[in-house]
Amino acid sequence: MNVALGGTFDPVHDGHVALFERAFELGDVTVGLTSDELAPETRHVDRYVRSFEERRRRLVEELEPLAAEHDRSFEVRELTEPTGIATEPQFDVLVVSPETTDGAERVNEIRKERGLDPLDVEVVDHVVAEDGERISSTRIVQGEIDRHGNVTPEREGRDPMEPVDDDGDDS
Numbered sequence: 001m002n003v004a005l006g007g008t009f010d011p012v013h014d015g016h017v018a019l020f021e022r023a024f025e026l027g028d029v030t031v032g033l034t035s036d037e038l039a040p041e042t043r044h045v046d047r048y049v050r051s052f053e054e055r056r057r058r059l060v061e062e063l064e065p066l067a068a069e070h071d072r073s074f075e076v077r078e079l080t081e082p083t084g085i086a087t088e089p090q091f092d093v094l095v096v097s098p099e100t101t102d103g104a105e106r107v108n109e110i111r112k113e114r115g116l117d118p119l120d121v122e123v124v125d126h127v128v129a130e131d132g133e134r135i136s137s138t139r140i141v142q143g144e145i146d147r148h149g150n151v152t153p154e155r156e157g158r159d160p161m162e163p164v165d166d167d168g169d170d171s
Contacts, residue, residue: 001027004086004119005095006079008034008137010055012062013147015097015127015135020063022124023095024070030091032079033059047141052078083107086119094119098126 003023009016009031023029033056039049049055056076067074077085086094086107096104101123108118126134129149139145143152 001092002090003027003029003093003095004032004084004091005029006032006034006084006086008039008049008055009059010039010049011137011140011147012058013127013135013137013140014149017062017066018127019095019097019124020066022122023093024066024072024074026093026095026122028072029063029067029074030085031059031063031074031076032084032086033076034079038079038081047138083110087111087114087116089114089116091119093122095122095124098123 003026005019005023007016007019020029020031023031033052036049036052039052039055050058059076063074063076079085082103083106085091086104087110094104094107101121104119104121108121111118127149129135129139129145129151131145131151133139135145135147135149140147145151
């Protein structure tokens, strides 16, 4: 099977890893990574987002061992529009998180308009942090948690316009 998923992935966290794991369980994976222009448009909170090249490099570092573990191939492609690569005919499955199911429905509408079969949509539940709230990149950037969902001692947060490393620490 050919599996698609997409996002900004900055920073990559355990919730993203759950998405990747499920995708690799299903087949070969193509990850759409938001372009520098699209990334700010997909954020619910205005915050710093690393460059496409930096996000791509870190994403590949995360994907390589998972692909090897599942004996699958992967590709990372630039997303320049929200419906991204999933409207292309070669895909069978779209892996999404609960908050992006509306986008998956829109992808299938576009596919139908183009005479393509709809994608199977696999929804992967959120991964919960130790405080019971979901892990998110925004919470990491704000200094609430690290990438694994551990509550950080700096609960007052950080400047969301400043970069952090993937553990949630200042760069």
